[in-house]
Amino acid sequence: MAASRHQQCGTSLQQTLKLTRLVQKESINLIKTYKASQGEMSELFCKVSVNNVPDPNISGLEPSERLLSIYTHLQDFFPHFKRVYEQQTDLQSPASPLLRELSHVSASSRNLAALVTSLYQSLFPNLPVPEPAGGPTTLPPPQNVFQQKVYGCVVLKTYKVLLSNVSRELRTLKSNVCRRIQINTLF
Amino acid sequence: MTEKMRVKRSRQQLVFIVVFIMVFIMVPAALQLLLLAPVLEIGTNFTATCVVTDTDRVTADDLYWNLSQTTVPRDQYAKINGSALAVTVPVVGEQTDREHRPEKPENVSCQAVQEVEYISTTLRCSWAAASRQTAGVPTTYTLNVAVISSAAFNASTRDNEAAVDFLTIFPDHMMLDIWVEAHNWLGRVESEHLKEEAGWFVKTNPPSDVQVVSERSFPTSLLINWTHPIPKEYVRLTYRIRFCPGGSESWTYVPLVDTSTDIQSFRLQNLRPATAYVSQVSCKNAREGHGYWSAWSANATAATPEDRPGKPDLWRIVSEGDADRLVQFICKDPVRPNGRITGFNIRLQDQKVPRPVNRSESGSVTVLQQLRLADGKSVKAFAAAHNAVGKSAEASLVIPDKAHVTELKVWPQGGRLWVEWTPPNSSFLSEYVVQWVSGEQTDWQRENRSTRRTAIKGDLERFVCYNVSVHPLYAGRTGRAARAEAFLEQGAPLEAPAIRLKGKPGHNEAELVWKELPLSSRRGFITNYTIFYTSETTTHKVTLPADATSYKLTSLTGNTKIKVNFWPRIPDPGESTIGTWAPDYPVKAEPAKESRLSGVSVLDVDACDGKSVFEEDKAGCLPLKKDKYLSEEHSSGIGGSSCMSSPRQSVSDSDEGGDMADTTAGTVQYSSVVAANNGYKGQTPHAAPQPAAFSRSESTQPLLDSEESADTSLQEGGGRGPRRPGSDQQGAPEALDFCPLDEDGERQATPTDGQEGVPASSYRLQLDGYRPQ
Numbered sequence: 001m002a003a004s005r006h007q008q009c010g011t012s013l014q015q016t017l018k019l020t021r022l023v024q025k026e027s028i029n030l031i032k033t034y035k036a037s038q039g040e041m042s043e044l045f046c047k048v049s050v051n052n053v054p055d056p057n058i059s060g061l062e063p064s065e066r067l068l069s070i071y072t073h074l075q076d077f078f079p080h081f082k083r084v085y086e087q088q089t090d091l092q093s094p095a096s097p098l099l100r101e102l103s104h105v106s107a108s109s110r111n112l113a114a115l116v117t118s119l120y121q122s123l124f125p126n127l128p129v130p131e132p133a134g135g136p137t138t139l140p141p142p143q144n145v146f147q148q149k150v151y152g153c154v155v156l157k158t159y160k161v162l163l164s165n166v167s168r169e170l171r172t173l174k175s176n177v178c179r180r181i182q183i184n185t186l187f
Numbered sequence: 188m189t190e191k192m193r194v195k196r197s198r199q200q201l202v203f204i205v206v207f208i209m210v211f212i213m214v215p216a217a218l219q220l221l222l223l224a225p226v227l228e229i230g231t232n233f234t235a236t237c238v239v240t241d242t243d244r245v246t247a248d249d250l251y252w253n254l255s256q257t258t259v260p261r262d263q264y265a266k267i268n269g270s271a272l273a274v275t276v277p278v279v280g281e282q283t284d285r286e287h288r289p290e291k292p293e294n295v296s297c298q299a300v301q302e303v304e305y306i307s308t309t310l311r312c313s314w315a316a317a318s319r320q321t322a323g324v325p326t327t328y329t330l331n332v333a334v335i336s337s338a339a340f341n342a343s344t345r346d347n348e349a350a351v352d353f354l355t356i357f358p359d360h361m362m363l364d365i366w367v368e369a370h371n372w373l374g375r376v377e378s379e380h381l382k383e384e385a386g387w388f389v390k391t392n393p394p395s396d397v398q399v400v401s402e403r404s405f406p407t408s409l410l411i412n413w414t415h416p417i418p419k420e421y422v423r424l425t426y427r428i429r430f431c432p433g434g435s436e437s438w439t440y441v442p443l444v445d446t447s448t449d450i451q452s453f454r455l456q457n458l459r460p461a462t463a464y465v466s467q468v469s470c471k472n473a474r475e476g477h478g479y480w481s482a483w484s485a486n487a488t489a490a491t492p493e494d495r496p497g498k499p500d501l502w503r504i505v506s507e508g509d510a511d512r513l514v515q516f517i518c519k520d521p522v523r524p525n526g527r528i529t530g531f532n533i534r535l536q537d538q539k540v541p542r543p544v545n546r547s548e549s550g551s552v553t554v555l556q557q558l559r560l561a562d563g564k565s566v567k568a569f570a571a572a573h574n575a576v577g578k579s580a581e582a583s584l585v586i587p588d589k590a591h592v593t594e595l596k597v598w599p600q601g602g603r604l605w606v607e608w609t610p611p612n613s614s615f616l617s618e619y620v621v622q623w624v625s626g627e628q629t630d631w632q633r634e635n636r637s638t639r640r641t642a643i644k645g646d647l648e649r650f651v652c653y654n655v656s657v658h659p660l661y662a663g664r665t666g667r668a669a670r671a672e673a674f675l676e677q678g679a680p681l682e683a684p685a686i687r688l689k690g691k692p693g694h695n696e697a698e699l700v701w702k703e704l705p706l707s708s709r710r711g712f713i714t715n716y717t718i719f720y721t722s723e724t725t726t727h728k729v730t731l732p733a734d735a736t737s738y739k740l741t742s743l744t745g746n747t748k749i750k751v752n753f754w755p756r757i758p759d760p761g762e763s764t765i766g767t768w769a770p771d772y773p774v775k776a777e778p779a780k781e782s783r784l785s786g787v788s789v790l791d792v793d794a795c796d797g798k799s800v801f802e803e804d805k806a807g808c809l810p811l812k813k814d815k816y817l818s819e820e821h822s823s824g825i826g827g828s829s830c831m832s833s834p835r836q837s838v839s840d841s842d843e844g845g846d847m848a849d850t851t852a853g854t855v856q857y858s859s860v861v862a863a864n865n866g867y868k869g870q871t872p873h874a875a876p877q878p879a880a881f882s883r884s885e886s887t888q889p890l891l892d893s894e895e896s897a898d899t900s901l902q903e904g905g906g907r908g909p910r911r912p913g914s915d916q917q918g919a920p921e922a923l924d925f926c927p928l929d930e931d932g933e934r935q936a937t938p939t940d941g942q943e944g945v946p947a948s949s950y951r952l953q954l955d956g957y958r959p960q
Contacts, residue, residue, distance in 0.1 A: 015384065019360040022420040104305070107355040114336035115361065 009178040012122050016115045017170045023108045024163045030101045031156050037088075037098045038149045045146075046153040052138045053154050054080065056162035058169050063177050064124045067116065070166050074113040077162065080155045081106040083139055087148040109159075112166075123177055229278050236273040247272040289326040289369035290317035292347070292378040297332075297365055298479060299357055301391045301417055306357035310388060313348035314367050314378060326371045335362040335382075358385045359421055386472050390479035391424065392416040394451075394468045399489035406460035406494035406525065406576075411487065412452045413468050423448050425473040427480070430455055433463035433488065448473040460494035460525035493526030498582040499572040501555075505586065508559075514586050516555040516568045520546075526574035531555060536567040562589040562667065587615055591667030592657045599675050604647055607640040608657045608669055620658040620665070625651050626706075649676035650710035677711030680704055684716075689737065698739040 035042040054076035060066040085102045092098050121129060143151055235252070239245050247266050252259040252274040265273040297312035312330050330349040333339040337358065340351040349367075363385050367378040394413035401409055415424060425448050428441040446453060458464060466487045472478025499518040506513040520528045533555040534541035547553040560566055565588040569581040590611030597606050606621055622631040623643055630645045647653065652672055659666040684701040692698075704713065716731040720740055731738055 015360050015362075018420075022359055025418060025420040104356050108359070111334070111337055111356075111358055111361050114334075118336040 009123060010174070012115075012119045013170060013174045013178055016112070016119050017167065017174070019108070019112050019115055020163060020167045020170060023105065023112055024160065024167060026101070026105050026108055027156060027160045027163055030098075030105050031153070031160065033098050033101050034153060034156055037092060037096060038153070042149070042153070045150045046157055048150045048154065050140070050151055050154040052140045053151075053158045054162070056158050056165055058165050063173055064120070064127055066169055067120050067123070067173065070169060071113055071116045071120065073162055074109060074116065074166070077109065077155070077159050078106065078113075079139055081109070081159075084152040084155050087143070087152060091145065091148065105159075231278050232275050233278050234273055234275045236267065236271055239270040242270045246270060288374035289371050289376050291376045292316060292328060292367040292369050295365060295367050295378050295381050297381070297388045298390050299385075299388050301389075304417065306359065306385075306389055306391075306417070306421060308353040308355065308357050309350050310353065310357075310363075310365075311348065311350040312365065312367070316347045316369070324371045324373060326369050329368045329370070331364075331366050331368060333364040334358045335364055337361060357389075361385050363388070384477070386422050386474060387477045389422055389472055389477075391422065391470060391472075391481050393481040393484040394426065394470055395484075397466070397468050397484045397487040399464070399466050399487045401489045401492055403492045406492045407456060407458045409455045409458060409464055409466070409489055409491060410452060411455065411466050411468065413484065414451065415449075416470065416481070419449055422478065423473040424470040426450060426453075426468055426470045428453055428455075428466065428468050429483075430464050430466040432459070433465055433490075458491050459523070460491050461527075463488060463490040493574060493576045495577045496525050496528060496572040496574045496579040497521035497523035498579050499531055499570050501568065501570045501582040501584045503568075503584060503586060511559050511561045512586075512589075513557065514560050514566065515557045516570065516584065517552050518555055518570055518572075518582075519551050519553075521572050521579060524572070524574060526576060528572050528574050530573045531570055532573070532578070533568060533570045536569075541569070541571065560586060563591075564588050587613060587661075589667050590616075590659065592619070592659055592669035595655075595657055595669035595671045597653075597655045597671045597673035599673070602675075603642040604653065604655070604673055604675050605640065605642050606655055606657060610636075610639065611659050611666065613659070613661065613666075615661045616659055616666075617662055618660045620660060622656045622658065622668075623647070624654040624656075647675040650674065650678045652706060652709065652712075672712075674711055680710055680713070681708040692743075695743040696739055696741045697743060698737060700737040702736060 031046075035046065038045060054073060056073065058066055058069045058073065060069045081102065085099065085106070088096075088098055088102065117129070120127070140147075140151055237250055237252075239247060239250070246269050248269075250272045251261070252264065252272075254276055259274050259276060263274055263276060265275065267273055292314040295312060295314040297310050299306050299310045301307065310332060312332075314328070316326070316328070325345060327343055327345060328347065328349065329341050329343045330351060331339065331341045332351045334353075340353060342349040342351050361384070363381075363383060365381040365383075369376050369378075393416060395416050397411065397413040399409050399411050409430075411428065413426075417424075425443070426446040427443055428446055429438040430441075431438045441453065441455070455464070455466070466489075467483040467485075469481050469483050471480045499521050501516065501518045504515040504517060516533060518531060528546055530543055530546045531553060532541035532543045535556075535558075542556070544553060544555050555570055556568070558566070565586060567583060567585045569583050571581045572579040590613035592608045592611055594609040595606070596608070597604060599605070604623075610616065616636045618636050619634040619638060620631050621634055621641060621643065622629065623645065624630075625648075632641075632644050634641050643653075643655070652674055654670060654672050656668040656670040658668040682704065684704050686699055686701040689698040689700045699718070713733045715733050716735055718727075718729040718731065718738055718740075720727050720729075722744060729738060
């Protein structure tokens with residue numbers, strides 16, 4: 001049983017890491033596509049700070065808390081993806097690769113969140129399962145085109161930072177939690 | 188559909204139709220007939236319920252059931268309540284082609300291919316349907332794909348393959364649970380679940396942009412480059428590579444262990460220079476057991492650079508001559524030309540600078556050089572091939588000398604004929620053949636390559652000249668032999684040559700001629716002839732070589748009778764013995780067993796005045812007569828057993844018969860009586876008087892020394908020393924070699940000293956009998 005837990009820990013976590021890296025790559029490509037599809041001054045858009053964009057930093061002391069933080073932070077970005085998609089739908093042509101990539105990243109992120117949930121359940125079976133995302137997320141009020149372009153870029157960039165943090169956190173989790181399980185298995 | 192099936196279906200249909208009709212007619216009140224199954228499986232129970240909607244007129248107690256015009260027994264009824272009555276009847280019918288519950292789908296397999304830069308959102312699956320579809324009870328298959336912790340998808344079909352669409356993205360790195368459910372009216376069943384990570388089902392495009400690079404500095408290598416068909420974040424890939432020479436259909440596969448994950452290049456090695464190769468690359472999920480191999484990439488072709496050629500194929504044509512060979516060095520292109528061969532060069536062993544030769548344009552063989560090579564010479568040739576890159580290493584070929592056996596010695600010993608030789612200086616020698624020929628008979632024996640001396644193992648005859656040769660063999664081919672003639676044992680010739688006068692004698696000269704003895708008569712080597720010719724007072728002696736067949740006597744005194752003793756051979760003195768003869772004593776010496784007397788020709792010649800010979804007094808010149816003596820006995824000077832014994836003939840009619848010189852002139856004196864007490868010369872006489880005894884020499888050798896006998900006038904002229912075996916003193920008769928020369932004209936000189944185990948006397952004599960080359 002313990003051996004199975006150890007193996008499952010490694011496999012599940014590795015799987016989550018792989019998907020994190022995939023979403024990271026897609027988000028990097030997405031940002032490039034986004035900038036390329038925003039016209040002139042697109043570099044400038046991404047340097048403007050915007051409120052109401054979710055925090056990309058992982059919080060918590062215990063591994064379980066931090067894993068839960070990963071989940072909630074991922075969830076926090078979904079409404080913003082939706083908002084950006086809606087805005088860009090108005091700004092882009094239907095065949096724009098941006099929209100496709102936005103959908104792709106959004107869908108991948110949802111899968112990532114599902115994997116994180118599954119990992120949480122496997123690592124901490126006695127802890128309550130995190131609630132599906134439904135907490136209040138502050139979306140920006142209606143924006144003009146410029147604001148939309150800025151907002152979209154900030155969301156994507158911030159999300160990329162989040163993914164980087166998630167990747168780091170998962171690696172830490174792998175070495176700490178999965179190894180502990182391994183040690184516990186041995187003894 | 189068979190007739191039986193139609194009957195069975197009709198019956199099934201009839202069941203509820205009949206029930207329906209009967210109840211409806213019987214009770215016009217509204218009824219509701221509930222059938223729990225539209226299709227009845229044979230072997231199962233069928234339950235029908237009739238519900239009375241207007242119970243004011245009819246109740247459940249008023250109902251009864253008929254099945255195929257037969258009332259169903261009430262014990263099969265089940266009264267549900269006052270208004271409902273059910274009946275359960277077994278479904279019967281023929282079992283020949285029953286309708287089945289669906290069988291479990293097997294071997295579910297799914298695949299998602301790459302589309303552009305992503306994996307397609309469509310997952311196609313197929314499975315094996317154990318039972319076939321029937322129109323009456325069709326089976327529907329539902330493909331279920333659940334993305335664990337996420338959404339589920341399904342697709343239904345009557346076939347054995349289906350596809351689901353994930354809509355937005357392929358669920359990379361997510362766990363999938365896939366199964367197929369089969370269901371029909373009779374039931375449903377699920378396949379085994381296939382739970383694998385999504386990458387398990389992925390088939391990517393082949394690697395893109397495959398290129399092969401040829402590098403001048405690596406003539407046996409090609410570098411293959413390609414691009415991952417999909418970013419590694421989606422699926423890490425492993426590769427397989429195959430290549431073949433252009434035009435060939437035989438692919439060579441690079442071992443999978445050599446093509447690691449995530450590589451984008453690979454170097455092919457150990458290829459042939461100047462050769463075009465076609466390469467292909469394929470890829471798959473690097474995780475063991477996951478994914479499908481992609482299709483092979485498009486052909487990528489490149490040629491390896493040229494390299495220095497391999498050695499040419501050097502060979503030769505040899506035409507044998509009498510004493511030399513015509514050698515042609517020829518060659519073909521190297522097996523590994525590594526480019527286009529432009530020419531060759533050749534040099535012989537002593538040459539430093541090779542000579543260039545253009546490659547033949549007319550055929551595959553190029554003549555490099557031609558030369559004459561003496562049989563005793565060897566030559567080594569070196570040849571190299573050229574192409575655009577450079578020159579090959581040199582190929583070499585040796586034409587060995589026709590080395591031959593030298594210093595052949597043949598001698599009798601211990602009743603056998605021994606052969607010794609010096610081997611040829613050649614490492615190619617394999618063995619020897621020792622051959623001996625006499626007349627028409629030939630025999631031989633083989634000796635291994637390390638043998639230097641051997642005895643002839645065949646049965647040899649005495650007094651027969653054998654032509655002995657030693658042949659070196661080189662891998663079955665004979666080399667040049669060494670030859671020599673030998674006798675196992677020598678004896679006196681059976682006859683002497685017939686001597687005659689050539690023409691008429693002159694005033695003071697006369698020419699004698701004779702023919703060589705036939706081989707069969709010689710019985711040994713004739714080394715020379717000795718002519719003794721005696722005028723009235725003077726005896727002359729002339730020694731002639733064995734090949735002489737004539738001699739002119741000169742300085743003759745006219746009108747003088749000349750007696751000629753022709754002495755062709757001196758037999759083997761080794762057979763001489765000393766015996767003691769005394770008047771009262773018996774002869775003790777045993778006569779030699781074999782005749783050893785040589786033939787002697789006696790010729791009396793009248794040397795006529797040349798003038799009278801030809802013009803006036805031809806009658807004064809007596810015709811020559813010749814005759815031969817052949818004495819069979821050893822003879823001593825006294826007692827009649829003498830060489831001088833009759834028959835004796837003289838060609839002369841002179842009255843010189845009583846003259847001792849005459850008496851002895853026609854014979855060979857072999858012995859004389861020597862007073863024993865005198866001893867031989869050099870011995871000390873006995874002090875005490877001894878009975879008179881005389882020793883005689885039963886010699887096989889004519890007495891030649893004057894000390895032996897005063898009568899041996901024949902011996903006076905020579906100033907000869909004591910008779911010694913093997914001595915080659917002047918006047919001592921010697922063996923003459925009459926064996927014919929072989930066709931090579933070879934005669935081996937033989938050493939005379941230091942021969943191990945060889946009796947000095949006879950050996951020396953025989954040696955002296957050989958005619959040096």
